[in-house]
Amino acid sequence: MIADGHYEDIAESALKVAGKDSDYAEVYLEDDSAFSFAIEQGMLNGSASAKKLGMRIRLIRDGCLYTISTNRVDKGSIKELVSRFRIFKGKKTSLSDEKRVNADYTVKEKKSVDDESMLKSLLEIDKLMSSIKYIAFRGVYGGYDLSSTYFANTEGSVVRSRIPIVNAFVNFIVKDKDTRQRFMQFGGSGGYEVFKVSDIEKRISEEAKNIHSLLEKGRELSSTELSKIRNVVISPEISGIAVHESVGHPNEADRVFGREAAQAGESYINKDNLGMRIGSDAVTIIDDPTIKNSYGYFEYDDEGVKARPKVIVDKGIQNELLVNREFAYDMGIKSNASARSSAYLYEPIVRMSNTYLKPGSSSLDELIEEAGNGIYIKSFTEWNIDDTRSFARYQGNEAYIIRRGSIEEPVKNYKLEVKTLDFWKAVSAVGKDFALYLGECGKGEPMQGVPVTMGGGSALLKFG
C-alpha cells in the first residue's frame, strides 16, 4: 500500500531487530501527504503542503514497554535507536492475546480531491459568507490528508490501510448590537462525497441567520426564570459533546486505571463501580469506528485489532470500557480495538472514534411538546468539564425558550451546569433524528489530536 515497497522491507527488518530478545514487538510505518489552505476575510493567508514518512517501533522486553519513532527510516538508524532501550523498574506490561490478522483496507474516494479544486471549494464557502452582511469576520481553513500505513507485529499480524480525509473548519463572527462567534467543522474520510459545499453553505447561512436573530431579539433569563427551568431539550450537537466528554472519556480504560492521571485525567468510573448506572433506561451510548466515511473511521486499530461497535452504556448501565491490548490483559478480557495514535510519532493509546447517543423513537416536535415549558439548546459555545468528568457546563450558542410545547424566542448565554449522572439520569426520551459532528480529541503527552465525531439523537431531559 505504501507507494515504495522498499520501506516495507525496512519495516520487516526493523521488526526482526526489535523482536530479538523482546517479549513482543511491532512496527508501524506511515506515509502521509497533505495540503491545506487558510482563507481569512477573503485573503489566502496560508497555503501549505507536507509529505511525511516515518516509523514507530514498540517493544516489550522484560515487561518494559518502550516506543521509538523516527523519520530516519533506514536499517542503520533503526538498529541504533533500538539499542537505546533501557530496562527500568516499573510496570510489567503484557498484552492480551488477539487473533492474528492479515488485512488490507482502503477508503475509496468517489470524487477525488486535489489542491486546486479544494481551494476553489473553500473560496466558494468564503464568498458565501462574504455575502452575509452581518458576518463581521470570516475564516475558512481546510485541506486534505492521505495516510497510508503498514503495521506488523511479532505475532504475525499484518495490516495495511489507506485513509484519505477531507475537512474544513469555519469560523465566523456575527455582529449586531452584540457579537457572537461560531466555529464549525465539516468533512470525513473519503473524497468530495463527504464534503458537499452546498450543504456546508446551507448550514452556515441558517446558523448565521439564527445567531443574528439571537443578537437582535434574544435576552438573558433572570435568576427567577432560570430557577424555574426543569425541562431541557438538547439537539444532536449537545448530545454529542455530552456523550464525548462525560461518557466516552470516563470509559477509557487508561483513565479508569490511572495511566492518564497526570495528563488527560481520571474518571468517575473505577474498578469497583464498573457496571454502575450512568443514565436512564433511555440512554444507550455507542462508540463505532466502522461507520463508513466518518471522520473517526478505521477498520483495524493501531495494534492490529479488528474494530467493532462498542456499547459503552446499555440502557443506562455502564457496559464496556474502551480498551487497548494492555488494559484488556490487565482486565482479563479481549481488546475492543480502541488503540489509536495521531501519527507514527506517538504511542497508540485508548481513544474514541465516532461516539453517539443511540436514537430513540420521538420526533423533535414530540420532545418539545413533551417538555411543555423549558429550554431548547441547539448549539453550544463555551463548555468544559472537571478531571473525573463528573461536572460539566454547556453554554448555549443558539438556545430558545420552550413555552406551551413550542419553540419561541431566543435566549442568550444559557448555561447548563450539571453533574454528569444527573444529566444522563434526567434523559426521559431520545429523538429519532441523528447527526454526527466533527472534532479533534486531545489526549496523552505529548498531546495527540485524533479525528473523531460525536452526536446522536436529540433528547429531552427532565430535572425533577
Added chain:
Amino acid sequence: MRGDAEMIVRLAEKDFDEAVANVHNYSTTYVKIANSKIDSVVEIHDASADLFLSSKKRVFFTNIEKLNKDEVLSRIKKAGRAINSIKPKEDYFGIAEGNFKYARSSYDKKLINYSNDIAIKIAEDAISGAMKSGADKIAGMVSVGSIKSQLATSKGISNESSSSFIRLSLRAFRGNIPFQSIIAAKSLNKINAEKFGSDVGRFPSEVREKKRLSGGTYDIIYMPQPAGLLLENVNSMACIGSIENGSYLANRIGKEVANEGLSIYDDGLLAEGINSSPYDAEGYPTQRTPIIKDGILRSYLHNFSTAKKYKTKSTGNAGLVMPSPNTMVLEHKEKLKDLETLISETRKGILITNTWYTRFSNYLTGEFSTVPRDMAVYIENGELKFAIGSTESSFVGIRISDNMLRMLKSITTTAGSTVQTSSWDAGNDYYFVPNVFVEKVKVTTA
C-alpha cells in the same frame, strides 16, 4: 546541518522571490509515571526542514524530510506549480532583512546527546521524593530532549542554534485530593527531582479536610501554573493575527486594560526560557516586548511583514504568515514575600493550584470559564480552612467564570518568586509567573 538550510535556500531562490528554510533535528524521551511507578518510555526523533516560499506576494509553506538535493528540488518544483494556482496575499510585505546582531543561545551540553538513563533516573528520584513525603499515589511525566536548529533565508541570514530542556510534571494524591506541579529548565543541574517530588508530595497534606463550598464571589489566589495558563492568553490575543480576527485587546493600544501595577511581556531572550531563541522563524532577533506596561496596553506582536503593514517594527515574533508568542512574563509592582504571606492577607478567598479547560464564549469580549482541576482550598481570615469538594466524585467541583479584561484589572498583587512553569493543556508553552491575586471572582457549582 547549516549547509542543509543554505542548500535548500540556494535551490529555492532560483524559482522564488524569497525563501526561508528552518531545519530542525529534535530528540525527546518521555518517561511516563503512573500508579507510583514508571509506566513506559517513549522516544521521538524527528528531522525535517520547514520551507517558506514567496513569489509575487503569493506565499507557500512546505515540509521536506529527506534533505538530499534531488528530493529538495522535486519539492521545490512541486511548490512552484502549487504557488501559481493561488491568489496573492495583498497584505504581505516580505521577510526580514538587515544586518542583525543576535544574543547567544544557551543549552546543556550533557543533554545534546543524552542517554535515556538520565530521564529514567529523574523519574525514579521524583517518585522516591513524593512517596517518602507521604503521597498515596504519584503520576507524571519526565521529558528530556534537545533540538538542533538552523535557519537560512534568501536575504542572506544564516544561523545555527542548539537548545536543551528537562520538564518534570508530577501529580500527587492524598486520598482524593490531588496536587500537580510542573518545573522546567534548560540544564540538568537546575532540576532536583527528589526535592521537587518531595515538595509536590507534601503539598496536599497541608489540608486534609474536604467540604462543600457554595457558589458566590471570592478573591482568588492563582498559583503560578494556573496563573500562567490563564494569562498567556494575553500574549496570544496580542498577536496581530488575533487582533485582526477578533480579540478583546483590539483597538485598545494606549488604553488602560489592566491594574496599574501589572505588566505582561513577551520575551524570547530569557536565559532559562525553554522556548528562548536568539532569532525568530525568519531570522529577526527576538526581544522582550512589553504588551501591557503598568496597566496600559503598549504593543501587539508582529513579524517583519505585519510590522510593515502597520508601519511599525517587528517584535521578533515570526511565524512567517502570522506572528506567534514567545514566552509570557508577568510582573507586578505590588509583590508580597511569599504565598504564605498572601494567604495570611486574604479574608475570604480560594487558593487555586491548577485549572484546565479554559474556554471562551467570546474572544471579542474576553468572557471565559475555567475548571479547577486539582486541590482548591478555601481561605478565611488568612487561614487555609478546607479543600473544596463541591460535587460528588469530582476532585473539586467548582467552576470559575470571568472576563479577561476584568481579571487583568483585578490583579492587585502578586507573591513569591517568578518560576518557569507550564501545564498539560499548554503543551510546549512555558511562562514565567509568580502567585497572582485576583479580586472578586465569580465561582459556580452544580
